[in-house]
Amino acid sequence: MSTLLTKSEQGIIVFHFFKSLxxxxxxxxxxxxxxxxxxxxxxxxxxxxxxxxxxxxxLLLLVKGYDNRLKLGRYDHNAQWKNISREQVDKLEQMHKKIKSWDKSLLDITNTLGFWMFVIIVIIITYLFVNGNNTYNKSYYILAFDIIALILPHWFTGVRKILTLPELIMKINTFKSMLKLFQGKMASCQVDFFVQLIEGEKRKEKKKNIPLPNDIKLKITPKYPPENFLGIYAQISINDVSGTKYPYFYTVFVAKPEYKLHQRTSFYKPTAGLIKKYTTQKEVDVLIIRQFTTRTSGYHTSVKAINKIMTDTLTVLDKLIK
Structure with a gap:
């Protein structure tokens, strides 16, 4: 990574010493x-x-890592989910890409590029010491020690402490793909992103915990929602199968008991491959539309499956608001 940082990088790079400088x-x-x-x-x-x-x-230039915590102003510890803008979602995705590329630095021995650069530097330092010893030229020793002082600390203290969010990014990408296909069909609805925040490590200079983004979901609200109807949530679970992660997309209708969601949606017959499930959670009625699963299949919702889930979801919503 270059010593010269852009303005955007200056706000997110964390140094080892004098962090508030x-x-x-x-x-x-x-x-x-x-x-x-x-x-x-x-x-x-x-x-x-x-x-x-x-x-x-x-020492003043030794980088500790990226601070990719989500800045949302004042954080309410009692609030589990926070509404964020599309721009903030894009920034999360861009941050993830920056961190992945930044982690592949010449000055990080934990990646292949950094390892071979380390080997080359060691060879150069060895050459300088050997030449200095053979020629009794003090300048070789001075140059060798300067290289050690200027470069090697960045490998051993700069093993990158980064927070990557592969599952969160997978969910964001899945939501974005879905929105490209259904944005027009949801023109009469308000679509909001909500991010779940968890407490991160306490920043010494700020004397408080900074929230970290942990999960994300979409809320779909009709322009004129019926009374006691609380909206639809599009959510994604990540299933880990033999080390490979798969997104499992589903939608959740939420309403107060007075709305009688279960009775109002009894007409709905799921498309082939989908199922519906009724539950009551925390004083609200819930209808879940999801892909049918078995012990060995259905854990991954393909683009085709997501299309079916969203088509059924919007069909049910259309009938509820008419």
């Missing part, structure tokens, strides 16, 4: 220490004390 000040101070240290070595033709300044300047 503003990036422009951090970069200026770091470069100043390194330049002064190198200048002292050049003019004094000595390893110390210049090496200490070079090392100190480099």
């Amino acid at each position: 503003k990036y422009p000040i951090r970069l200026t101070l770091s470069l100043l220490l390194i330049i002064v240290g190198l200048a002292m070595q050049f003019f004094m033709f000595r390893l110390f004390p210049g090496l200490l300044l070079v090392f100190a300047g480099n």
Whole structure:
């Protein structure tokens, strides 16, 4: 990763030391220490004390990881789900892509690219030490130690602490694919994303826990919903089968008991391959439309299955609001 960060990166990169130090000040101070240290070595033709300044300047640039926690302003710990905009959903997806590419850095020994770069640097350092020993040229030693001070710490302290969200991103991609197909058919409805937040680690500089995105769902609400009808939720479970993750898409109708959801939807006969299930949860009536499953099949909802679920869902909704 480049030492020079964009404005967007400056807000999400977390450093090991002096975490609250503003990036422009951090970069200026770091470069100043390194330049002064190198200048002292050049003019004094000595390893110390210049090496200490070079090392100190480099410590300020040691990256700990990405802070990809969702910023939603004030967080209510009693609220399990939070409504977020499409733009925030896009930012989550973009952040995930950035983190995946950032994790494949030349300065991270945990990936193949970083490992081979480490090997090359070790060879160069070994060459400098051997040459310095053979020629009694102190400049070889100084250069070798400068390389160690400037580069190697980024491998050993910079093993990337990142939070990737593959299941969350899989759900987002599934929802986006569904919306492309059904956006027109839901033109008369309000479609909202809701994200589930869990407490992350406490940030020392802020003295509080920052929420992390853990799950996401869609809420579909008709423009003029019937009284006591609370809407439809499109949700996705991730099934792990032999190490491979599969999205399982389903929809949930929710209404207060006064609405008599079960009676009003008794007309509904699921399309082949789908089933309906009635339950009562936390003082609300629920209708679930999902794909039929067995012990060995049905754990993955294909595009075709999602289309059937959404078609049935919108058909039922259309009859409820007429």
